[in-house]
Amino acid sequence: MASLLIVGRDQRVSVPVRACLGRRGYVTQIYTDPVAAYAPITVGLFDVVLVDIGGPGDDAWRLLGQLRSAGYSVPVIALAGPWDRTGELCRRHGADDVLGKPLRFDQLPDRVVQRLRRPATATADVAGIRLDVKARRAWVAGRQVQLTDRELALLQTMGREPGRVFGRAQLLSQVWDRVDESATNLVAVYVNALRRKLGPGVIETVRGAGYRLTAQG
Structure with missing residues (x-):
């Protein structure tokens, strides 16, 4: 999509x-x-x-x-x-x-x-991760992984500014368009799923602050 x-x-x-x-x-x-x-x-x-x-x-x-x-x-x-x-x-x-x-x-x-309908470049580089947006695929350290729509949006959001810490509430607002503080656990669920796919060291947890995407390669 x-x-x-x-x-x-x-x-x-x-x-x-x-x-x-x-x-x-x-x-x-x-x-x-x-x-x-x-x-x-x-x-x-x-x-x-x-x-x-x-x-x-x-x-x-x-x-x-x-x-x-x-x-x-x-x-x-x-x-x-x-x-x-x-x-x-x-x-x-x-x-x-x-x-x-x-x-x-x-x-x-x-x-x-x-x-x-106009031809466009399908691939992008996000913090050293090659990303095929249309097919929702990512390549990390030579491995290909398939992403869901939400995982893709989450990776894109953090990929705007690698190294920046994004709080759960901020990610909930930008990726899910929600402001319900009680739903921030949803962010943790998707971050953990994305982390498992991308491998260790790609998404770091900053205790008490949120998450950040680290540059690869």
């Missing part, structure tokens, strides 16, 4: 978009900072990127320009406001498609499908 990134600070846009695409079975993640989103996009973790354009001066414009000027061909759908000529400007900055706001959620999945 395809992996999608939603970039935007306005949760009134990003959360419903994630819910809509999640119902279609897509693995989705939200990045609120357009500047910080550049790195995980460029290592090939996502099949389609949806960028919410907040208005003139929004860092989302900078993200679009950076991706195209650097030669990255990941399909980008801009979610644009109602002001004049925004769609034209989005395409000039490198967006492949533009959806106007307020969004038509009946159109959104079809537009994603259209972008997915």
Whole structure:
């Protein structure tokens, strides 16, 4: 299943978009900072990127320009406001498609499908782990392992910043889109399952703080 990134600070846009695409079975993640989103996009973790354009001066414009000027061909759908000529400007900055706001959620999945038909690089490097996002496979120290959708999303999330400690509540929010503190044990279950597949020394437990992914090789 395809992996999608939603970039935007306005949760009134990003959360419903994630819910809509999640119902279609897509693995989705939200990045609120357009500047910080550049790195995980460029290592090939996502099949389609949806960028919410907040208005003139929004860092989302900078993200679009950076991706195209650097030669990255990941399909980008801009979610644009109602002001004049925004769609034209989005395409000039490198967006492949533009959806106007307020969004038509009946159109959104079809537009994603259209972008997915475009050939894209399937493999990515996450902290020295080779990852095939579409097939949900990873290669660690010459071994191939199969991942579930949640395990893939968990690895992608921690792989954005190898060495950074991610708390259980933070991972629950980003991977499961939940804020229920009583459900953080779910994170431990999936981390342990992922750890068994990837092998020792890949995911470390930081007592009282959370987990971190260590760079391999």
